[in-house]
Amino acid sequence: MSTSPLARWQTLHRGTKRLVITALVALDAILGLLHGAGSLNLLDLLLFGNLPGDLVWLLQTVQLICTGFAVVKVVFDDLPPSRLRVGIIALSPILLLIHVLFSLEILLRGQGLSTTVNLDLASLGMDTLTWSATYLAIAVGCTLTYAVQRYGNFAQSEFFMVGMYAGVVLGWMEHVQPLVTAPQDGVLSWTVFLYALILGFLVSGFAGVVVDRLVFKGFRDRKASADVMMIASLGVALILRGLLYLRFASDSKRFVPDADWMDGSGQAWTLPSRVFRIDLGAGDLQVVSEVREASYAFNNAIMPIVTFGTVIMLLLLLTRTRLGRRMRAVADNPELAASCGINVERVQMMSAFLSAGITGVGGTVFGLYVTFSPQTGFTLLLPAFAVIVLGTIGSISGTIVAALVIGFVRAVSSPVLIAIGNPLERTNYAAMAGVTPYLIIIAILLVLPKGLGDGWERWRIERLRSKATTRTEANPRAAAALAVLFGWIGLHHVQLRQNARAVAMAGLTGLAWAVHAVSSFMRENSWAGRDAVAPSGMDAATSEAWLSLVGTEQAVLSTFGLLGDVMWPLIPLLVWAYALREAYLLNAGRLNEDPLPALTRTWTSFTGRLGRFITACSEALSQGLGRITGWMPASGGGAMPLNGSLDGLQDLLKGASSRLTEWSEARTTERGSTRAFLLFSAVLLLIILWLPLDGRDDWGFYKSLQVSNVLTTFAIFLLLAFSLNLHTGMTGLLNFGVIFFASIGAILVGILTAPEEYFGYDWPIFPAVLAAMVVGAAAGWLMAGPTARLRSDYFAIITISMGEVVRLLLSGEPLLRVGANASAIGIGQYPKPLNVWWFCGREPQLTSAGEVMSPVACSLDPTITSAASIVGEWLGFTKPAPYMLVLALLGIAAAALTWFVLSTLYRSPWGRVLRAIREDEEVAQHHGHDIMRHKAMSLAVGGAIAALAGALWAWKLGGFQPSFMSPARSTFLVWAAFIIGGAANNRGMIIGAMIIALMEFFFNVLVAAQGSSDLPLHGVADSIDTLFQWSVLTPFQPAVLLLALAALMAFFRSNKAAETLGLLGLTMLILGVLLGGEGHHSITEVFPEVLGGVTPKMGFVKEVLVGLLIVFSLKFNAKGLLPEVPFRPDRPGAATAEVDE
Helix, strand or coil, X not given: CCCCHHHHHHHCCHHXXXXXXXXHHHHHHHHHHHHCCCHHHHHXXXXXXXXXXXXXXXXXXXHHHHHHHHHHHHHHHHCCCCHHHHHHHHCHHHHHHHHHHHHHHXXXXXXXXXXXXXXXXXXXXXHHHHHHHHHHHHHHHHHHHHHHHCCCCCCHHHHHHHHHHHHHHHHCCHHHXXXXXXXXXXXXXXXXXXXXXXXXXXXXXXXXXXXXXXXXXXXHHCCCCHHHHHHHHHHHHHHXXXXXXXXXCCCCECCCCCHHHHCCCXXXXXXXXXXXXXXXXXXXXXEEEEEEEEEEEHHHHHHHHHHHHHHHHHHHHHHHCHHHHHHHHHHHCHHHHHHCCCCHHHHHHHHHHHHHHHHHHHHHHHHHHCCECCCHHHHHHHHXXXXXXXXXXXXXXXXXXXXXXHHHHHHHHHHHHHHHHCCCCCHHHHHHHHHHHHHHHHHHHHHCCCHXXXXXXXXXXXXXXXXXXXXCCCCHHHHHHHHHHHHHHCHHHHHCCCHHHHHHHHHHHHHHHHHHHHHHHHHHCCCCCCCCCCCXXXXXXXXXXXXXXXXXXXXXXXXXXXXXXXXXXXXXXXXXXXHHHHHHHHHCCCCCCCCCHHHHHHHHHHHHHHHHHHHHHHHHHHHHHHHHHCCCCCCCCCCCCCCHHHHHHHHHHHHHHHHHHHHHHHCCCHHHHHHHHHHHHHHHHHHHHXXXXXXXXXXXXXXXXXXXXXXXXXXXXXXXXXXXXHHHHHCCCCCCCHHHHHXXXXXXHHHHHCCHHHCCCXXXXXXXXXXXXXXXXXXXXXXXXXXCCCCHHHHHHHHHHHHHXXXXXXXXXXXXXXXXXXXXXXXXXXXXXXXXXXXXXXCCCECCCCCECCHHHHHHCCCCCCHHHHHHHHCCCCXXXXXXXXXXXXXXXXXXXXXXXXXXXXXXXXXXXXXXXXXXXXXXXHCCCCHHHHHHHHHHHHHHXXXXXXXXXXXXXXXXXXXXXCHHHCHHHHHHHHHHHCCCCHHHHHHHHHHHHHHHHHHHHHHHHCCCCCCCCHHHXXXXXXXXXXXXXXXXXXXXXXXXXXXXXXHCCCHHHHHHHHHHHHHHHHHHHHHCCCCCHHHHHHCCHHHCCCXXXXXXXXXXXXXXXHHHHHHHCCCCCCCCCCCCCCCCCHHHHHHHC
16 A cells, blocks of 8 residues: 655654755755746746846845755754764864855856855964954853853943953053054064053953942842843943943044054064865866965964963863852852852852953953954954854853854855955945854854753763763773873873863963963064164153163063973973873872872972962952942941931931832832823923924924924834834843844835835835835744744844844845945935925926926925925914924824734733743743744734834935944834833833933934033033043042042941942042043043044933933833733623622
């Protein structure tokens, strides 16, 4: 009896089914690319050829590339443990690169094009190390933070920036100016560089401790979730970035310890290399290689050397010291660690110091080989998250391996994109190499959701179990032979199954070699052992100072070089001698006997003392920081003489606190929430009406324009907040990529409605908006499948990465360009809804030449009667009413309709299921609810709403660049509205969005008021300027004031206030020491008089304020201004029962 094909298909193994489906998808893409016979070509045929040809082959290429990742996923999930599986996994980056080149070969053949990819092995290796070290410097700090404190830190990149600017600040100091300003002399100076490493570590570490004590300690004390702490880190990132912008301005800077460090050709290694030329496309596929030389500049090479060195030292600290064991104990179980006598809070503080300090060292070195601004750190943060996701969050060893993988992908993507960009008429593709880390994040979480570290750990456990079941006895004679031959690296201990000893012996030898190599390099490339001669062109005083600094450097580097010369032959020989003694005992059959008991006792005593010394130092540092952050008297001290006089004040404060608590609890009821909403709304509407204008003739027109602008911005942020509230507040999905859905709406509406002469598709506006919302909903639905099962922090990283992918595509993909110039980046020249009708009337207006008048031309023609002129006359304007009034009405109408629909949905059974999923997925699933379907529906509805907001945003802008998608200008502001307003409450979204919209315009008024005393709010702007100048020009004055207030608070036992003021005062004191005051280089370099002198940029003040709003709201008003009101539907029959009674 024959079996049906469907039955045979059902009997196949899951991996076989997946491979068959993957092969069919790949075949479809290949047929489409080569012969135009794929499924997308069929879809284009059904749409009468309206799909852009470039879009079809781009999607087919992506389809073919994705099949390679699908095969890797099958290997991970379905291939049984074997050497084949291990080999494929280990070679997967290389195999995927080959698959990508194959996909590009198919693409170019189908297009009849050809190109040559040049892969220089030395350059690839150097770029891999440089990018790996850059990402690793941030990733290792995030990993340590997550391992010990259990939250993802979005402010880690700001500590990287602190390290960058630490080097710049050091270069501005008078003491080192002779070295920094000296002309090139062909010899490197190491003094400023080494000082900068120390300063970067200490300053960044101190910043980490300050942030931890002021922000995250409070969250730990109240047992806040990791998600709340991660969201708070967004606010911290905004605060630190805004402060860096205010103090160092937005122009690019670079750390230059000595002019010779910038000599990339003279100060560089020359390395042999082999270049592979791969001919792709039409003709035969050829691979040709040739030998050449490549140079690796010292200022580039120093980044991987320092970063990997510090990370290895951190790894040794965590695995080989008592402090490391304590940190691992706290990471595993803080409560159990505390019960064992470990000071958990001190360990948390040391973790914050180390994670920020190591990241800061990486930032200092990064500033040596590239120019940077305060925005640079964030551009590296998400690739660093790709590293920690690939390496498994919390695994430092996995992070190191993952950094190398991501660095390799980033390095190899540049030559490939350059090669294919020219023949495909996409010359900007080289700039899109930054997309690859984001794509890697998405691919990783689809293929290996728990990262490499988890896979490595499972493989290691399986290997240990296999060894335990098939354990063989060690061969003493073989071990003795290995000890004689390779005892200097401890290889014989591998044979004896004593891996820890093998690592220790190899580590000692490696450390000796590293010290020797580094000291020799520094000695050979410095003034050590040479007669120092001051460079020409320096005056006598500067030359004398230069000679003094160089003389000190000569002594230090000569001593360091001598130490390296002694260590390298001596330590390996001592290790080898110890191994030979072990070989003798092995041959004598005395396997377990200590080779050198006296030496062992001495070494144990020495290491014990050293360990206790290190522990004492770390504890002293922690206690010192603890005294700084909490110097208050013990609670059991004697009564203070002023206590009695403060009783009345305390009673007053207690009464106010109790009334505030009652009011806060009232907001969780329907009536209290409604009253609070009406109160907040009234206040905010009054503020909108109060917003001042400068003295203009037609005050009414400009006031209506201002109010309309505010309301339009409010409607945009409100729709985005509604979307975020649905995803996060109701469903519990931590969405950091709301701008991704908004960009879909903005881009599609702009491209589809733009006229064909501007490279658009000339669609009507309403169908284009509807199509954008459908695509946004589809994107949300499709996102749910691979991502909704991820843990919340991974989901947040995925969503923010998708937004960054779209932003970078908007910069480099020609299909996403609309406007008068086809090569110009951005989208413009698209129509706006009702714009023509508003200014020109229902019928098109013609010029004297018979051409159709534009809305702008119609608005300037007083003879045209239109809706704008009628409304303007009715309102008493001297000109037609502004179009922004129409846009505001459309936005408010869309927001009101969305509010009504969402409120209905939230009160439906569907909304109650979303709440159940948010609270506990497992319980909701136990009650029979389809979790994935409800999450997909939530993402789809929210995606459609955000797409509508994106369309409204595009109309308000009139044309936009990729910068409008910057998270600091979009996602973070929406999150601020969400947090301030109150999660899971649409009324809260209204209040939060209005506050953010008002903040935008309030600071716009302040910017204008800075320049003229006749403008409104000039007094406020002048006060901000004065406060900023006081803190910058005389930093010791606010430092003394803050420390005095801290002492006063400590005297009155207000512990938290004393800690906060003390840390802020100490921070100002350190800034005063480093940056000085009036007349210092830091003032003249950052605030030149030609640019207005010491004046704050109000946009950066706003960024700091938004960050403060996020942090303060989470710390002191976690539920928002309008918390969620519990909703319980009436029970069936309840009304009838009441009537019966």
